[in-house]
Each structure stands twice: as C-alpha cells, then as structure tokens.
Amino acid sequence: MSDAAAPPAVSNFLREIVSRDMAEGKHKAVVTRFPPEPNGYLHIGHAKAICINFNIAQEFGGHCNLRFDDTNPAKEEQEYIDAIQADVRWLGFDWGKNLFYASDYFETLYEWAEHLIRNGDAYIDDQSAEETRLNRGTLTEPGKPSPFRDRSVDENLDLFRRMRAGEFPNGARVLRAKIDMAAGNINLRDPVLYRIIHTHHPRTGTSWCIYPNYDFAHGQSDALEHVTHSLCSLEYEDHKPLYDWLLAHLPVPSHPKQYEFARLNMTYTLLSKRHLTRLVQGKHVSGWDDPRMPTLAGLRRRGVPAPALVDFVKRVGVARANSVVDIAMFDACVREMLNKTASRYMGVLRPLKVVIENYPEGAGEDLEAVNNPEDPGAGSRKVPFSRELYIEQDDFMEEPPKKFFRLSPGAEVRLRYAYFVTCREAVKNAAGEVVELRCTYDPASKGGNSPDGRKVKATLHWVSAAHAKTAEVRLYNPLFTRPDPASAEDPISELNPNSLEVIEAKVEPALADAVVGTPVQFERLGYFCRDQDAGLVFNRTVGLRDTYAKA
RNA sequence: UGGGGGAUCGUCUAACGGUAGGACCGCGGACUCUGACUCCGCUAGUCUAGGUUCGAAUCCUAGUCCCCCAGCCA
Numbered sequence A: 001m002s003d004a005a006a007p008p009a010v011s012n013f014l015r016e017i018v019s020r021d022m023a024e025g026k027h028k029a030v031v032t033r034f035p036p037e038p039n040g041y042l043h044i045g046h047a048k049a050i051c052i053n054f055n056i057a058q059e060f061g062g063h064c065n066l067r068f069d070d071t072n073p074a075k076e077e078q079e080y081i082d083a084i085q086a087d088v089r090w091l092g093f094d095w096g097k098n099l100f101y102a103s104d105y106f107e108t109l110y111e112w113a114e115h116l117i118r119n120g121d122a123y124i125d126d127q128s129a130e131e132t133r134l135n136r137g138t139l140t141e142p143g144k145p146s147p148f149r150d151r152s153v154d155e156n157l158d159l160f161r162r163m164r165a166g167e168f169p170n171g172a173r174v175l176r177a178k179i180d181m182a183a184g185n186i187n188l189r190d191p192v193l194y195r196i197i198h199t200h201h202p203r204t205g206t207s208w209c210i211y212p213n214y215d216f217a218h219g220q221s222d223a224l225e226h227v228t229h230s231l232c233s234l235e236y237e238d239h240k241p242l243y244d245w246l247l248a249h250l251p252v253p254s255h256p257k258q259y260e261f262a263r264l265n266m267t268y269t270l271l272s273k274r275h276l277t278r279l280v281q282g283k284h285v286s287g288w289d290d291p292r293m294p295t296l297a298g299l300r301r302r303g304v305p306a307p308a309l310v311d312f313v314k315r316v317g318v319a320r321a322n323s324v325v326d327i328a329m330f331d332a333c334v335r336e337m338l339n340k341t342a343s344r345y346m347g348v349l350r351p352l353k354v355v356i357e358n359y360p361e362g363a364g365e366d367l368e369a370v371n372n373p374e375d376p377g378a379g380s381r382k383v384p385f386s387r388e389l390y391i392e393q394d395d396f397m398e399e400p401p402k403k404f405f406r407l408s409p410g411a412e413v414r415l416r417y418a419y420f421v422t423c424r425e426a427v428k429n430a431a432g433e434v435v436e437l438r439c440t441y442d443p444a445s446k447g448g449n450s451p452d453g454r455k456v457k458a459t460l461h462w463v464s465a466a467h468a469k470t471a472e473v474r475l476y477n478p479l480f481t482r483p484d485p486a487s488a489e490d491p492i493s494e495l496n497p498n499s500l501e502v503i504e505a506k507v508e509p510a511l512a513d514a515v516v517g518t519p520v521q522f523e524r525l526g527y528f529c530r531d532q533d534a535g536l537v538f539n540r541t542v543g544l545r546d547t548y549a550k551a
Numbered sequence B: 001u002g003g004g005g006g007a008u009c010g011u012c013u014a015a016c017g018g019u020a021g022g023a024c025c026g027c028g029g030a031c032u033c034u035g036a037c038u039c040c041g042c043u044a045g046u047c048u049a050g051g052u053u054c055g056a057a058u059c060c061u062a063g064u065c066c067c068c069c070a071g072c073c074a
Helices: A013-023 A044-059 A078-091 A102-118 A129-135 A153-164 A214-224 A234-249 A273-281 A296-302 A306-316 A327-341 A443-448 A509-513
Strands: A031-034 A063-068 A099-101 A122-125 A174-177 A192-196 A210-212 A229-233 A257-261 A343-345 A351-356 A364-370 A380-386 A388-392 A412-415 A420-428 A434-442 A462-464 A469-476 A500-507 A519-522 A526-530 A537-543
Touching: A013 A044, A013 A229, A013 A257, A031 A044, A031 A229, A044 A063, A044 A078, A044 A229, A044 A296, A044 A306, A063 A078, A063 A102, A078 A296, A078 A306, A099 A102, A102 A122, A102 A153, A102 A174, A102 A192, A102 A210, A102 A214, A122 A153, A153 A192, A174 A234, A192 A214, A214 A229, A214 A234, A229 A234, A234 A257, A296 A306, A296 A537, A306 A327, A327 A519, A327 A526, A327 A537, A364 A443, A380 A388, A380 A462, A380 A509, A412 A443, A434 A443, A469 A509, A500 A509
Parallel strands: A031 A063, A063 A099, A229 A257, A343 A519, A351 A434, A469 A537
Antiparallel strands: A122 A174, A174 A192, A192 A210, A351 A388, A364 A380, A388 A462, A412 A420, A420 A434, A469 A500, A519 A526, A526 A537
C-alpha cells in the first residue's frame, strides 16, 4: 500500500509502542486485528480503526486480521458480515486469508471456561439479571457476593454442561469469573463470562445456546490468532485488567497486549451504531447507504473516494485524548482528492434562461472544453452552444452590490469556453421575477478570449437549452442541526429538516453517459457523482469552497 | 465522595529536559477562462498555582476541568 514516495507516517504513541517492541525483539512480526461485531454497517469511525490496525501491521511487516466478534446472535446478521467485508475492501485493505470469527473459537472457549471452573476461578450463578445488578454494588460501594459463589467445582461443571445442553431458559443462569466483588474496577466484580441465548446464530446456527460475551471472547481470540498488539478504543481501558486476568488464568498460546486510543468524533455527525440503526429503522434516511449517513456505504454512494477517507484518518492522527474533529477537515480531504481526479462538466442547478439575441436562430456549434485543468492527460470534449442557454440564477442580479462580478444589466461576462456576453435586458413575469435574460455576444471572443485584450471579471458556467439533459440532483446537508448531536437528549429530534434537497437541474449532454459512482465536478459548484438510482440522478459529494458566498 | 483515563493555536495533532511545528478553519494578497485550484503572508496555543533545573509542554507537588465504568451489549 505504501511506497518509497509515500510521506513518512505521522508520529503517534501507538507506532512508538510497536516500534519499541520490535526494537526489543519482542515479536517477529506485528499482528493486529480489526474486530467488528456484525450488527450494523461500518462508519467513518471504524475507518479510523481499520486504518490504524492495517497500517501499523503493514508498516512493521506483519498483518492485520479481520475478525468478526460474533458473540451475540441476538443482534448479528449475515447481511452485516457481507457489508463489512465489502467496506473494508473498498477502503483498500486486504486481510488475505486472515479472516476469522470469534464463533470459530466457541469450542475452545467452552473448554477454557471449564478450565476456569476446574481451577475454582469461575462459577455458575443462578441470580436473575436484576439480582446480579443489585448485588454488583455501586461506583462507591463494594458488591455483595452471590449466594452461589461458593458452589463446588463438580456442581459448577454439571450446571455449565447442562447450560450448554440447553436445559435452561434464557437468563436462568450465567457463568461468572470469581475475582473480587469489592474491586474498584467494576469489571472485576465477578464478571459474567457466558450467558444463555436460545437464538439462531448466523454462522453456528443452533449448535450453541450459550455464548461467551465480549470479555471472554476477545482476549482469547486475540491470543489464538497470536495478535501482538490489540488496539482498541478508550472505553475498553477498564476491561484491560480483566483481559489480562483471563489470559493469565487460561492455557492460551500467546499473550497479546491491549492498547487504547480515542475514537473518532466529528462535528454534525453521529457515530453511534445504536443511533444510526435508529435512523435506518425509523426511515429517517433511505438506508444504511443513504448519502447523508456517515457509514462507509453512505459516503461511497455520496461519491467520497476511499483514498480521501484514508487521508483524512491520517491527518486526524491518533491520541488518547477525546476530541471532535471539524467536519471541514473531512471536506478538505475530499476536495483535495477530487480536485485532482474529477473530470469537469457544466451543469446548471437553478436554471435561468438566456437568449443571445444576435446569435442566429437555429444555429449551433460545438466548443472545445478542457476535461480537467489539473490533469492534462484527461483531454477535452465538445460542448454544444446555441442561441438559448441556461445560466445559474445566482449568476444574475438586477441590482448588483459592489463586489458582484457576474451578470447584471449592461455587464459583460464570459461564458466558459464560449463567448463574452453582455446583458441587455432582464425579462420579468407578472410577479416581478426575472425569468429570462436578453443578451448579446461578441463573435470575436469565441473560445473565451477577446482579440482586443478586453478582460472580464467573471466566467459563468452554462448549458445549451436545446441540448441540455434534465437531471435530478440531490444536495446533501448535515443530518443534524447541532454540531454535537451525540450530546442531545434525543439526537433524532435534532435532525436537520433540510438535510436533503432535491432539485431538477440542466446538465451538459456528455453527463448523460456519466458512470455511476465516478466523481465529476460541476464547474463552479462542486463535486458530484451519478447515483445508482434509475434515470439521470446526481449526488453532491461536496461543494467547492466559495469565498464569495462567505463575504 | 470508588476505579480508570485525559488536558498544546478556534479544531485535530507534533515535541520525549534544549528555537512550541504541521494540517484544517479564518483573515489578507498574488494568480486565474471555475470567486475553484495553486502560491505567498497573517492571526492564534502549552488548564491553574507552586517547585526542581542554566533551561520545563515535558520532571515533582497541589489544584481545576473533561471523558469512561454499576449490560446476562460490544
């Protein structure tokens, strides 16, 4: 993925840890893992974890496993397993043959649970979930031992086997580690290891009715895969003592080390799977791939190139301090990438008819337009010109303020790649709205330059009315009105009613052949890409910077 | 008021006892057949108070503020 020309990786504490471990000869190769639970679609926050894990492994000559943490069949689905793989691949990462599932280890995990029981390190608890909660104590008060805490090894073994055999209903009993009910770290107050869930599992079907939870599956899975550095987010800090306790009490083949980093947060963006799921299920968006969603599927459909996402993650960096990245940084990465790669076209979002009075009726011509000034190799194309055109409504003002360079009565501007035109008259309807502009053109300025050296301040995009294609254009705005939707009581109530604007635009004919998903630039407007929906539909990926609008 | 973490320009992030640097945003200017791009410049920061040291963002002490944890979720 990287090459000699790639800039050096940015320094961060994870790289330092791995680098030091390698220098000390602790490992032959670095092994990391990206461990999603298949209970939803991946989002831009996952992209950070993916990049960190895959990049560090690669930089230090190792590999990164893709492991599905599928330990809770009540929430997981094959659809998500498939989507997650597609998304990681789209981002540009390859796990090769290192695809694993926690469910692959269910038998081993079960044996290890018995191992704990035999050593007196775990017991079967018959308390209800409610009783367990009540006896766990509080942040400041120690918990109370379960009345079942001192069962004999034989009884525990018998009960655990009968749990596996399906003799008990959901919630009847759990397997708990016997650690310390008075521990300051609540994760150590006899944490639950196994619970009864009579539900079909996407991979193991009905072979199991007891499932290990995160704590009993994660570290051991890491150990089984010989993961060297288990990189996760900050909220798992308190689980590390348990992670280490389990590895120390089990016959695991290796002892991975866990390190935590801050997860990604972005302004105006919600990145909690729970809430994203609500958006989808509550039909507030069209689906997981709605272009307004921060999911990889949504961003892809919106037209965000994967390399821009990877670049973004790199620029954001990695640290242990919680932070919220300005969405503007993301937009900047997308624009930078697209500016270099997107072919230019002309499209008019809000058409205003223009008639060139001195251009012969019925005549027309094809004008040469450069496809991408940033990439000479992109070539050029022909754009049809004729007497009747459309320009952007925003490009005309009857009474222009001082710094308005565009069209106004008597003003002359350039139509990109075409001619200089001068506005002679603004035709209004009964309501007093400008509905058409009568202009004249300078035939000598063909191509966009006047032989007399005359300059114009503005260049407008346009389309020939007779040749234009009508396209549906979907303009996306932030899904939320507040920059910190996650802190809202109910984020759903903070949805931006204007997050989607659908308009009918006029675009140059070449756009009729636009390929779905291929980014294009509508000159002076922004980057777009054709949507997968039938017909000529474009999504706005991101607008161009607009220093005039800001003023 | 238990346990675990964290505080550096507006935002994100470097620095590993020795010139606080970069990116984004913002603001100027140059250029321009995209008010884009590009280029140049500017603005702006070490949570507070002490201490150690020739020298502290970095080490020590005491505070302050923020985040996480009481699922049979991950």
